[in-house]
Amino acid sequence: MPTPRQFVTKRRVSIRGKPVEYTATAGETIVSNLANEPIASIFSFAYVRSNPGNAKRPVLFIFNGGPGSSSIWLHMGIFGPRRLVLDSEVNPSNTPPFGLQDNPYSLLDIADLVFIDPVGTGYSHAVGNARNEDFYGVDEDAESIARFIELWLTKNGRWNSPKYLVGESYGSIRAAVLSRALMGGVTYTGVMRGITLDGVILLGVALNAGVVAPPDAPRPNGPDPSAVTSLPSLAVTAWYHNRIARGGRDAGAIYAEATAFAKRDYADALARLGAGTLPEAEKLAIAQRLSDLTGLPAEAWLKAGLRMSVQAYGKQLLAPSNQEVGMYDSRYTLPLALSGGDPVSDDPAMGRYVPGFVASFHDMLKELKVDMPVPYGSIVWEGLNPKWNWVRAGVPAGQNFAGDLAIAMRRNPRLRVLSASGYYDMVTTPNQAEKDLRGSGAAPDRVFFRNYESGHMLYLGGTARLFADDVRAFVLDQLPPQGR
Incomplete structure (x- = not known):
């Protein structure tokens, strides 16, 4: 196997008016199977504050959805130390030039950030005898990300750090499934990793998507809910x-x-x-x-x-x-x-803001001195999304993905969930998110709901600061139970 590429830079950002020095590490992590055979190179962007007390600082593991999307949206839209600047909060121009600036809303001052691109997206790909298609499924995808997180914690000495997952759209499903896969067990994954989480943050919540009902399940009565x-x-x-x-x-x-x-x-x-x-x-x-x-x-x-x-x-x-x-x-x-x-290029929202995200991201790659021999796959649909395997092992057929969170919360009495939605999101609506989570039986006192005057990417359109403040309060365990 070739030596994994690593690009390390020392940088500084101003957050909430105060300077924060950090190390940016963009690079490949080789993930192996249980036979210790290399199967994937997962590319990530890690931002770690220069601080001798890092071992117990919170870590946020962040990814987007699709399936088939890289982490570029959460990276450049709200959490990363550098942020896209559009010429308008709503209906911006989708032609250059686009702006790039320090992100005053980043959580890097209170937590370290790790952006993960699943296999088939970004620069991540299968290696050895594996194929990209081997990772295109709910369980397959979650297992590879769980192995990456386990390796990252070991390599960086962060096993005693508070741990959070942040997932948007399909990423909300990935986060829910990971909450169980990271713990592991005999009947699910077959590996007892014993990694527990302090919190899960869901955006554009899609926990009812792709649920496969058993063949003999009765057809639901009444109208389409x-x-x-x-x-x-x-x-x-x-x-x-x-x-x-x-x-x-x-x-x-x-x-x-x-x-x-x-x-x-x-x-x-x-x-x-x-x-x-x-x-x-x-x-x-x-x-x-x-x-x-x-x-x-x-x-x-x-x-x-x-x-x-x-x-x-x-x-x-x-x-x-x-x-x-x-x-x-x-x-x-x-x-x-x-x-x-x-459905994406001709959508009035996605067609407007995607070009700005992609352009500013590539400007940031230059700042981080990332030099890869292949293009970065921001959204990769062909051969990935249509082939996605929604059938799961060790899980009752038809179980909603909110059920994974409910099970994880039963096992871990300290696990909290933040469900964040945009009023103008017609793809994953706030009411559907609340219905799924409340219907799962998850501990109601540990599930926080917040709605914003925004869309699927609810940090666009003037709501970035409000959302970032809520996430900050959530990580600090200071978020009131009731809110928007």
Whole structure:
């Protein structure tokens, strides 16, 4: 095997008005299987504060989602010591030049940061007799990251440091699964690592994604529950774009109002509609209430059978002005016509901010003197995401990924979870995150929910400082149980 590449620089950043000196280590870690055969080179970016007391400083292990995404978004958007600068908080230009500056919101002053790129993303890849495809699955991916974390703790002498996982989107699933894989056991992983966590931080929470039900499972009765959990996101989107009467309500108030209606009257109406027992007069009244909340005519809701996907809504809300709203952040817009239909490149949000992230990241690579012979895979879809193995070993079929967190919290009475969501995120909604976590049986006094006036990347659009302050308070165990 070639010698793993390592790029080490000494740097300084100003955080909350104070200088922080640190060592940046970008490089490869060779991960082996239980037979001690090399199987993967996992690339990471570690930022460790220059401090003799580092052995007991908290460590945050950070990754994004996809599956197929590198850690570039959390790296450049909120946690890393250097941060992307866009020319506008919402609907920025997606052509250069883009800015790069010290990140005043980084947590490097109180915790060390390790950004991990799973196999198939970034510079990470299979080695030896292994193939990248060997890691494309829920258990396979989590096991490789668990082995990386175990090696990093050993190499850096950090076994007694408080440990946190930070995962966004599919990364929230990875974090939930890792909370069990790091402990290990006879029936799950087959290895008892004994690594416990102090906290798990979830963003763009997707704990209900990809769950594989047993073949003989009965089909659920009633309407698609996503119609209920997504309705508040439609309402707050209409509020933002001035398609409904605001009446002095802010985004949080309209979201709460729509949530109350969705959970009671709307859910009941959909159930009776499915059973054929909803009177026509009540159907008309529900359609009108939906119109008042979402800005679409009651006729549109009646035509849709009182159910509307977020994709259909995103194309209809601003159709009179020939605009489409983003799924990843519904504050963003692009022309409705001439879309190429790509779920990422043609999304009004992702298509706007991805180029800035990628460009600023490559500027940062120069600062860190990283010189790799292959391109960095920011998002790698082809051959990875469509092949993902969602079937798991040692876990009951159909178990929600929030169940992994609940089990880990039962084993570890000190484990806390922060669930962070954006009101304008139409892909992973705040209500779905809360439903999954509350329904898992996880200790309610150790699960903290926070919602922000942002989208899937909830640190964009003016909310970076607020979110960073909440994470800081969470790591310091000072976050109040109730909040936004």
